[in-house]
Amino acid sequence: MAGKRDKKPNDTGFEDRKRVSRRDFVKKGAVAGLGGAALLEPSARAQAAPQGSGDVAWDYEVDVVIAGGGCAGLTAAIRARDLGATVLVVDQNFDVGGRMLHSGSFVSLGGGDPVQRRDMSGESDREGFITVDPVEDREELDDSVDLLFTDLTDWSVLDRKAQGPYRYNERELVRAWAENCPATRQFLTDNYVRFARVNGTHGGGGLSRARGARCFLMLGDRTDMKAGTITAEDAGVADPERTSAFAPVQMTNMSRFVAPGAVGNGVALARPLEFSAREKGVEFMLHRSFEELVREQPFSGRILGIRARYSPRFHPETGELMRSYWQNGNVEERRETVNIRARKAVILASGGHAGNPQVRSMFYPAMREPAFPTSGLALQGRQSQDASALIAGLRVGANLAGMQQNLSYSTTFHISTRLGTRDAYTTMMPGHPTFGFRGSAGVNVGNAGFEEFIAVNQVGQRFFNEVRLPLRPGLNAYPGDGGAPGQGLEHKPLDWRNCRKEWVQEMYGHDHGLDAALAMNEGSEPPDYYSGPLWAIFDQEAVERTGWELRYPYVADNGYFFQADTIEELADKIAADHEFQRVPLKYLAETVATWNGYVDAGADPEFEREVDAPMNHIAAPPFYALSIMVIWHDSYGGLRVNGRQQVVDMQGEVIPGLYAGGEAVGGFNKHGLGKGHVHGYIAGTRAAEEPSA
């Protein structure tokens, strides 16, 4: 528990604290000046930090402080708590779960993990929910730590962008990860997470075996993490246009991989873990951004704790401070800045830098464009993925790793097929408190939908073959179309033929529409030369061909959807009412007229659209514009850590008391949850083993 220095924390259990009423809670807070059942007293503020760390006065003290409550942070928290440590998780958001909560829950591990073994034997899960047969054959599941390690450090594999996804991985980091995959899978299962049948492997998870499984809950008459059930309303499946406060994205049908009545996505992973964490006594300080590390000396000595800033998120309609779904274990704290001392260790799990245009632009300067946020903007807020771990780590001398890997995962940034919303990533609908930040759910037109419009840049000019804009190279994973000549079990690791020049020329399959979208245009001005927003322009006939539902909640009057009687009026409306439209779309009418001429001629001399798909006039009023979003989803470069998840400095020395995991670290070009959970498991284990300072 977050506790006063020198005071044994009051280890109340979940149910006990659940009985503390809101009135009691506030009262206690008033007495303590803070709030919560096991918090320190005001005098703690006067406690001086150890010599050399300046005049830091500690407001809280626990064994392990974790910055970030996502897949790495929450796993680390539970693990450290299991091993007896008191744990406080600090998160900038109002709710727990980070990106994990709106993910697809595909946890790709392997090395002979328990779910692989379960499916090899053909058994069901321990509760008997799974009634379908295994999806993968035994041979496809027959894995080992050595094979996993080999796969994830394979120098020979290229993807369809002809980049090496595995060869630059940090070897010690990957070895430790592979060795801990089986234990992490078991750990997750022990904390109420239910895994469906293994089905494939996630990008960056290796080409040789099937290693990934999604998480599920069963539809029932109550939402109960212990029982593994969820109501249709909470799952967001009762009404296709509603989500719930419990599940910010609609859960999907998992019957193919579990049994009839199974639903899944990140909710089935994040909520059980959060429930378990709170049940075990992990505490959370929400609405609080991790900002700085406190070290004994600026570049030497132990990490002593963190400084965190109040980052309240208010309800978009009511203006009230938003509340987490569960609140037991929350530490109420509204001071601007607090210092939290970590007796054992600090774990940085506050995510990557995809949400910080200034930082991410070091990899792609055009992506300094603020019109394009990272995914999950509404749910996570504008301080999500803000490079806080990277920035804080650099300030205490940490080294970096794998920064270039931002450019070597095939879908790090891409053009979304969901149009008409700035937050183009999720399926969040009205019902979740943050939907108001989104304003509209967007219209997912799919890849095929891109033939129905022309795409223009901020001055109203086309820039690429629209049909090829959203296409992404295949993921580099089992069984995969990621580039290796041998698919599935036919893949031969470490074989030079995997990257033989002739083969690479044959398999290369990347369209560069995104790069054309980000190119400078006549409206790009110094010093940043922003490329500006992108627009899908179409007419009423396109709506009738496709059946797109241009109504709330899919579109709204929020600056990301426009309708007008004429193209000229459409251009004027966009220029007037879109927050990032900096210049008039002065060529739009001319572009549409030219396009209509191409349709008449049956040929598009600019981008050769006629080869790929039908071309249609944009002539029948009214006319429409939907925003097209570039998404930078996740990031890959980050702090350098060793196999114990300890952060390493520029001289190759461990920074004592500092751990990191998930997107906060670099050198591991693996997408998603599998990386973060294992990092969290290792970091939580090692942090708890640290002696108390």
Place this chain on the structure above:
Amino acid sequence: MTISRVDVSPEEVDAGADITLDIEVSHAMPAGPEDSRLLIRDHDGAVAASVRLAEFGGETGRSGAFVVTAPLEPGTHTWSAAGAAPDSTPAPFTFTVRPHETRVLVWDAPPSVECGETFRVKLGVRCARRCRPDGWSLEVRDHERNRLATVRLGDEVWPRTDGLYYADVELKAPDREGLHQWEARATTRGLDTSHAESGAALNVRVVRAPDCVLTVEAVDAENRTPVEGAQVVVHPYRAVTDAHGVAAVRVVRGEYRVLVSGKGHVPFRNRFTVDADMTIRAQLVLDREPSDAEIWS
């Protein structure tokens, strides 16, 4: 009272639209009611507005913002502002009146027409200020500006628009094959309010009489079921598949690129030489992009 400044906004305005004026005067201490009143006169000397000073006292006074209506005649207009007292000296100010912008739209034109055949298109006009089209007509002219048809706009607004008036017109295709570049123009002469003329391209693809039937059967590649509503493009011919997934396209013998695009399917693409009636089967693969879960889990 002396007029020291007249602010005019905007200085360029649509015919009949509002102009906002704000007038500053000096020596503004009024001796009587008339001394606090300002008269705005148009170019003919007629009073266009009469306002009282909203603020006055000491050396200066102001009218505050007030609105007058711009004339309907385009061009530069010089009006004046003066105190109502007979000895007040008028202060001239100018602004420019422009015609209302109009946009002509052409839609529902057939993708191709046989030589000499009649066909219909829809023509519409939208005034930027949403004027009703009393007395408006549209002309269709060929590339040599010969008038082919004239049609008056109707009174109804096209569905889902808020000021687009339209007409349906029948036209006759030329006897010569090829892409004929015509134009539809809004004739705005003689209207009460000045409107700018405008036009839009009307391209007519004229083909000779087809001599083959290309039958396209669109089926889902996975479950073999017919795909209804698939768009078939055999440029310059187009068709849509029926409930049986079939579309019959009458074409002139030749080589064609055939595109079949079903809802939510990856387009079928192939080239065919059509020298007799023929049937092709277009197997459409579902556009199964990686789900968000697969990409971003």
